[in-house]
Amino acid sequence: MSFQITILDTNEVYSCKETQHLLSGMMQLGKKGIPVGCRSGGCGVCKVKIHQGAYATKKMSRDHVSQDEENSGTVLACRVFPQTNISLSVIGHLHKAVMR
Amino acid sequence: MAMTGILRPGHIQLRVLDMDESLNHYCNNVGLIETDRDEQGRVYLKCWDEQDKFSVVLEPSDRSGMDHVAYKVATEQDLWHYESKIKKFGIDTKRVPAGELKGCGERVRFVVPAGHTFELFAEKEQVGNGLSTTNPAPWPRGLKGMEPIRFDHCLLYGNNFDENFKFFTEALDFQLTEQIVDGELQLAAFLTCSTKAHDVAFIRSEKSAQLHHASFLLGSWEGVLKAGDIISMEDIPLETGPTRHGLTRGQTIYFFDPSGNRNEVFAEDSYVYPDSPVLTWTADNIGQAIFYHSRTLVESFMGVTS
Ligand code: FES
Ligand SMILES: [Fe+2]
Numbered sequence: 001m002s003f004q005i006t007i008l009d010t011n012e013v014y015s016c017k018e019t020q021h022l023l024s025g026m027m028q029l030g031k032k033g034i035p036v037g038c039r040s041g042g043c044g045v046c047k048v049k050i051h052q053g054a055y056a057t058k059k060m061s062r063d064h065v066s067q068d069e070e071n072s073g074t075v076l077a078c079r080v081f082p083q084t085n086i087s088l089s090v091i092g093h094l095h096k097a098v099m100r
Numbered sequence: 101m102a103m104t105g106i107l108r109p110g111h112i113q114l115r116v117l118d119m120d121e122s123l124n125h126y127c128n129n130v131g132l133i134e135t136d137r138d139e140q141g142r143v144y145l146k147c148w149d150e151q152d153k154f155s156v157v158l159e160p161s162d163r164s165g166m167d168h169v170a171y172k173v174a175t176e177q178d179l180w181h182y183e184s185k186i187k188k189f190g191i192d193t194k195r196v197p198a199g200e201l202k203g204c205g206e207r208v209r210f211v212v213p214a215g216h217t218f219e220l221f222a223e224k225e226q227v228g229n230g231l232s233t234t235n236p237a238p239w240p241r242g243l244k245g246m247e248p249i250r251f252d253h254c255l256l257y258g259n260n261f262d263e264n265f266k267f268f269t270e271a272l273d274f275q276l277t278e279q280i281v282d283g284e285l286q287l288a289a290f291l292t293c294s295t296k297a298h299d300v301a302f303i304r305s306e307k308s309a310q311l312h313h314a315s316f317l318l319g320s321w322e323g324v325l326k327a328g329d330i331i332s333m334e335d336i337p338l339e340t341g342p343t344r345h346g347l348t349r350g351q352t353i354y355f356f357d358p359s360g361n362r363n364e365v366f367a368e369d370s371y372v373y374p375d376s377p378v379l380t381w382t383a384d385n386i387g388q389a390i391f392y393h394s395r396t397l398v399e400s401f402m403g404v405t406s
Binding site: 063 | 162164337399400405
């Protein structure tokens with residue numbers, strides 16, 4: 001099953017399977033400079049804020065995302081798997097890369 | 101005995117987010133061998149050709165990164181000798197009792213100027229490399245994954261770079277083997293306590309206490325290629341390689357463990373003696389210094405740490 005992911009900052013849409021993390025879908029947008037870090041929730045370069053939609057997560061390093069942040073939808077894109085369509089905005093490193 | 105004092109990296113304790121995934125990565129894919137577990141849930145691993153009981157400790161945690169890296173010294177006198185040199189340098193030390201890590205003797209623990217926790221120890225239980233010490237076979241049967249020979253070094257990003265360099269060369273007697281410089285400014289220092297291209301390396305950074313990678317030695321370039329095959333087969337996040345470094349001239353590949361800690365496996369790097377000249381790479385040629393073929397820096401390689 002595949003879902004539509006909207007990047008609110010640029011209004012770009014990409015599709016992402018439920019078995020695929022949000023960062024890998026974004027990588028396929030082919031944007032130069034998308035920070036492809038560890039893809040394992042440890043380095044913190046792929047922070048996003050989820051505004052809408054349901055998703056499953058895998059563990060992410062508390063050095064980069066606190067429990068409170070995680071509860072309020074601030075997550076690492078490489079640890080998030082969509083269960084519905086999702087709209088998100090990008091933060092930090094990722095914001096710079098997406099906006100250029 | 102020509103080699104005295106600090107001998108080698110003895111072990112690295114890595115924090116992992118999910119132990120089952122991490123064990124699959126380190127044992128089945130990288131190919132380390134499990135030797136023990138403890139009440140804190142830590143799992144002890146070694147490479148096949150190490151005599152000591154463990155060289156990697158995986159610690160269950162809600163964070164990634166390195167808890168500490170520990171270097172083995174030749175004798176107990178060396179342990180107290182370096183404890184006093186470290187104190188004299190102005191850095192506090194703490195003694196961790198024998199057995200806190202199973203099979204490991206008393207450890208001296210301290211935080212280096214770059215922010216990382218280092219330890220020294222003199223004793224660790226030896227379990228052998230699976231081969232006889234009389235008429236030994238060249239290698240044991242039944243190895244898994246990338247078949248690493250030993251935990252070789254770690255590369256660390258940290259601040260207080262110059263003070264840290266002074267500490268390693270003056271208090272711990274490490275030797276500078278290679279460096280990257282930008283004019284007068286040292287950007288990277290590769291340091292050895294033995295005759296290796298490096299036993300630890302530091303990169304100048306604004307952030308304190310960052311792990312860039314933990315590295316394991318393989319037997320050949322063919323082994324590095326096979327590691328690349330395993331990385332793709334098992335869907336392991338690849339960063340870059342197989343390629344060659346200018347620095348150390350190692351043949352290398354980089355990838356990430358399931359907690360985002362970077363791993364390297366490599367083969368056939370250079371070596372030094374105490375009278376070897378320091379090799380210097382200039383910042384205007386940093387691409388070739390790091391990735392000799394592409395001469396191009398990989399963005400994540402320069403920025404991503406755990
Ligand atoms: S890429 Fe490292 S945390 Fe997502
Ligand atoms: Fe390395």
